[in-house]
Each structure stands twice: as structure tokens, then as C-alpha cells.
Amino acid sequence: MNNCRKLFGLSWLFWVLALATLLFVGGLVLFRWQIAYGQTPSGGTSADQNFIQGLRQALSSSRLSAADRQALQKKLECSERLVAQQEMKPETRRPKGALIPPVPMPTLPAEYHIRPEERILPGSESMIHSWEASINNLWEGSYNGIPYHVLAGSSPDDPTQGLVIVFEYPSGQEHPIRKTYLVPSRSGALSIMERQGSRLRCAAADGSILFFDLETRAFQ
Numbered sequence: 001m002n003n004c005r006k007l008f009g010l011s012w013l014f015w016v017l018a019l020a021t022l023l024f025v026g027g028l029v030l031f032r033w034q035i036a037y038g039q040t041p042s043g044g045t046s047a048d049q050n051f052i053q054g055l056r057q058a059l060s061s062s063r064l065s066a067a068d069r070q071a072l073q074k075k076l077e078c079s080e081r082l083v084a085q086q087e088m089k090p091e092t093r094r095p096k097g098a099l100i101p102p103v104p105m106p107t108l109p110a111e112y113h114i115r116p117e118e119r120i121l122p123g124s125e126s127m128i129h130s131w132e133a134s135i136n137n138l139w140e141g142s143y144n145g146i147p148y149h150v151l152a153g154s155s156p157d158d159p160t161q162g163l164v165i166v167f168e169y170p171s172g173q174e175h176p177i178r179k180t181y182l183v184p185s186r187s188g189a190l191s192i193m194e195r196q197g198s199r200l201r202c203a204a205a206d207g208s209i210l211f212f213d214l215e216t217r218a219f220q
Contacts, residue, residue, distance in 0.1 A: 019164055052079050118142070120192055131156055133165060133180075136191040139200055143214050146170060150212070152202055154189035155182075162190040162204055164212050182208065183219055 006215060018099035055076040059069060118141035127149065135153035142148065149167040154160070167176040183190065188205025195201070199211040199220065213218040 011107075015178070030072045043210060052076060055079065075186075107213070118195065121195075124153075127167070128165065129149065133163060134159070135165075135187065137187055139195060143195075143198060148214065149176070150192065150200060150214075152190040152192045152200075154205075160186040160188055162187055162202075164190060164200075166214075166217070179217070181212070181219070183215060 007215055012026050013039055059076065061173065087143055092184075118139075120137055122137050124133075124135035127138070128135065128151065133151070133153050134156050135151045137153075138149055138151040147169040151165040152163075154162050163180055165178065165180050167178050169176045183204070185208075187208050187210070190202045190210065193201045193203055196211075198215045199213050202210045202212060212218075213220060
């Protein structure tokens with residue numbers, strides 16, 4: 001008789017667990033289907049809650065052995081923790097910092113090819129960022145049929161390092177070719193004074209005069 005009772009109790013526990021597992025799996029499949037097709041579960045009890053309810057009902061039985069009750073209790077606690085974690089809203093991700101838009105590459109005005117003017121302008125005319133170089137002035141003109149912008153100044157982190165930045169506009173290219181050239185000596189920031197043939201006459205901060213050749217791309 002005792003063996004029959006134990007067998008009946010184990011059989012009853014098996015069917016309770018099987019039913020709870022079936023409800024959980026079925027609800028989970030339905031939930032994922034609704035999410036996949038853009039539907040949100042509305043109303044009723046979730047599959048996780050059904051599974052937890054089934055575990056609680058199984059624990060309320062007085063026929064469970066101590067080992068079975070302990071196993072069901074651990075399963076219930078794990079399921080409740082899982083549901084609590086799923087209900088927590090994730091943090092909203094935000095960009096770490098504002099992105100600095102790059103300076104667009106300068107384009108040559110259409111009328112420049114018709115009336116190419118040669119002039120010297122103060123500053124960089126917003127052609128580069130301030131952290132790229134500290135610019136005193138720029139020369140705008142054409143040499144050998146090729147338009148140029150040549151910016152003169154110094155390195156932003158070293159005022160004694162003079163430099164020029166050359167923007168060359170070859171025919172048939174949409175964007176200019178940009179290159180930076182450093183003064184070999186630490187004579188300070190440069191300023192362009194005038195063009196003499198292929199050379200740009202520049203004055204350094206220490207009072208010296210330098211020439212930058214557009215053909216050789218070298219200081220003289």
C-alpha cells in the first residue's frame with residue numbers, strides 16, 4: 001500500500017511539472033511570435049507567470065517529499081528572479097559627446113575661372129579648424145593656370161613652428177589637393193607678403209624673410 005501511495009504521489013508530481021512546463025513553453029512561443037510580428041502581448045497572464053503559478057501550486061501539496069519540495073523551491077526562486085530582471089527597463093543609450101562636424105573641403109567659385117583675382121586675405125576664411133593650425137593670412141591666386149589657396153601661420157601647439165598649408169585645384173578634380181609644409185627653422189609664425197613669380201614672400205615672427213616656392217614646394 002505504501003509503495004502504491006509513493007508511486008501515485010510521484011506520478012501526480014510528474015504531471016504537475018509537465019503541465020507547468022507545457023504552459024511555460026507554449027506561452028514563451030506565443031510571446032516571441034507576437035514580438036517578431038510587431039505585436040505586444042496585451043491582457044492576461046504571461047507565460048512566465050503561469051509557470052510560476054504552477055510551481056506555487058505544486059509546492060502547496062502536502063504529498064511532496066523534502067527533497068522534491070527543496071528542488072521546486074529553488075526552481076521557483078530562479079524563475080521569479082528571471083521575471084524581475086526581464087521587467088527592468090534597460091538604460092537609454094545616449095551619445096557620449098557631441099560630434100564636431102568636419103570643415104567641408106573648399107570649392108572653387110565658378111566665376112574664378114573667368115576672372116581669377118590674386119589677393120591676400122586675413123585669417124583662414126574658415127577653410128580649416130583652429131586646432132589644425134593658427135593662421136595669420138592666406139594668398140589666393142593662380143600660377144601656371146592652376147588656382148591656389150596658400151594659408152600661412154604656425155602650429156597650434158608650438159608658435160615657433162611656422163608653416164604653410166597649400167590647397168591646389170587641378171583641372172578636372174572636384175576637390176582640392178591639400179598639403180602642409182613646415183618651416184625648417186623655428187622662426188615663428190608666417191605671414192604672406194606678396195608673390196614673386198613662383199615664390200611667395202613670407203615674413204616670420206622673428207623678423208626674418210622666407211620664400212615658399214610653389215613649384216618645388218620648398219622654403220628658401
